[in-house]
Amino acid sequence: MTTESGTPEPVGPALDDTIHHPTRLAVAAFLSACDEAEFAAVRDCCQVSDSVLSKTASALEAAGYVDIRKGYVGKRPRTWLSLTPEGHDALTRHLAALQNIATAAQNAGARARTEPAGPAAPPSDS
Template identity: 70%
Template structure:
């Protein structure tokens, strides 16, 4: 498995490796900003889990948090930062490279060899 540096493995982003963080970043990459409850429902996690996830991504600089009110009700919105968008793109490229390498490896081992167990045609 080689990455862009030829001979180095693709680098997955530690902050985006967890499925909930990846799902959240992917969702936010498709919109400008999303409200906390929408993100919670999309990721199918508890308020506590989403709060911890957003905090971790905010500390990494991947997500910006905005708090405000909708009427008299407090609300929290999240948006993927430029740093987060770039990190997500690199992470997805690394996943693609891993998948492509696996497909190439599987294709080479799936070809029958010209051996007594697998005579050629």
């Protein structure tokens, strides 16, 4: 987004619909800690099937968040996944937005605990 003057608006914490899905979030978080990971390592860590990880990686790649590289180790085909700089930024903003939501809820809960309750209900005539 840009302002009326044509300068880019600062991008702050915001939930990201692409990363918000639990499997995509787990994959992005895993990949954020390494330069590149083999498909099987990501699959095993995220505890998903090959087909689920394949669909997840494709969705993240379409968003520009993941690079998929195919090659061979010996004669065996392999696939490696890596988080792009855009993916790192999106994950960071998404996690910050989640933290903001959690902090706001905790602060509201703390205020509710310390504020006096509303007027007491009149006693019933039972």
